[in-house]
Amino acid sequence: MQPNFVLMKLPGETGEEFVEILPFTPANRNNLIGWIAGRSDGAQYGSSVVYNFPKTKLVDGPLQVEARIDQNAQLSGQLTLWNQQGSHVRRGALLVIPTGKALLYAEPIYLQAERSPMPELRLVVLALQDKLAYGPTFESAMASLFGGAVSSLTAPTTSAPTSAASAEPSRGAPASTASPQPAADLNALIAQAARDLADYQRLTAEGKLGEAGQKLEELKRVLDKLNARQR
Numbered sequence: 001m002q003p004n005f006v007l008m009k010l011p012g013e014t015g016e017e018f019v020e021i022l023p024f025t026p027a028n029r030n031n032l033i034g035w036i037a038g039r040s041d042g043a044q045y046g047s048s049v050v051y052n053f054p055k056t057k058l059v060d061g062p063l064q065v066e067a068r069i070d071q072n073a074q075l076s077g078q079l080t081l082w083n084q085q086g087s088h089v090r091r092g093a094l095l096v097i098p099t100g101k102a103l104l105y106a107e108p109i110y111l112q113a114e115r116s117p118m119p120e121l122r123l124v125v126l127a128l129q130d131k132l133a134y135g136p137t138f139e140s141a142m143a144s145l146f147g148g149a150v151s152s153l154t155a156p157t158t159s160a161p162t163s164a165a166s167a168e169p170s171r172g173a174p175a176s177t178a179s180p181q182p183a184a185d186l187n188a189l190i191a192q193a194a195r196d197l198a199d200y201q202r203l204t205a206e207g208k209l210g211e212a213g214q215k216l217e218e219l220k221r222v223l224d225k226l227n228a229r230q231r
Contacts, residue, residue: 001025001062003038004093007204007213008220010037010049011098016213017041023096024050025061032061035098051098062094065105065127075125075134078153079109082122088112090119099223102128123153139194146226147186186229193222 003022009015018041024034037049053059060068070076079089092108105127110119124141125134133144134151143149196219203212 002093004095007209007216009217016217023062030061030063032059035096060129062096065094068127068132069125072132082111086114099220100227102227104128104223138197139190142190142193147190189222189226193219196222
């Protein structure tokens with residue numbers, strides 16, 4: 001595993017800082033026993049923060065999550081097919097992101113044509129300790145992981161708008177009293193997470209690191225809310 005450099009607010013801190021994060025697995029073992037953050041700002045420059053996971057609980061390490069991706073029949077079949085069609089699959093770095101009391105694993109998968117130097121994002125794979133989901137975008141993968149949507153390798157087709165006649169309840173039949181509010185709230189959280197991620201990437205590319213750090217914290221808060229809905 002190569003470390004990843006991110007802007008984030010460590011637990012117990014009041015502001016964002018530039019840190020180098022690395023999930024830690026011991027020699028000859030694949031399970032995760034710790035998570036390390038090397039600090040690079042101000043008086044904390046050169047210090048590190050280490051979070052140890054309970055010895056009584058098995059936490060999947062990066063290689064185990066990669067194996068779960070490889071063992072998924074639909075994913076592995078599609079990746080093999082892409083590699084045989086004059087293109088190459090490029091798997092991005094697997095990020096291990098602490099979110100509240102859970103760990104979110106995220107891996108982008110790119111497809112690079114033989115005649116093109118620019119890889120194209122084709123899939124985003126997300127995982128929790130006991131669940132794996134994927135989609136062509138971060139938002140669709142989030143909807144599958146937290147919203148119960150079916151994981152898909154392609155973007156869903158847009159359904160035709162419902163006509164007023166078909167939407168109107170038939171005469172004599174009572175209107176449905178079921179409230180769509182919980183599903184609407186969930187979809188709103190997923191959409192907000194996608195917007196926060198897009199803003200974070202844009203601000204980072206523009207060199208606006210302070211604003212990017214704020215967007216990253218907003219994304220973490222949304223993920224915490226989504227995790228809370230799972231419990």
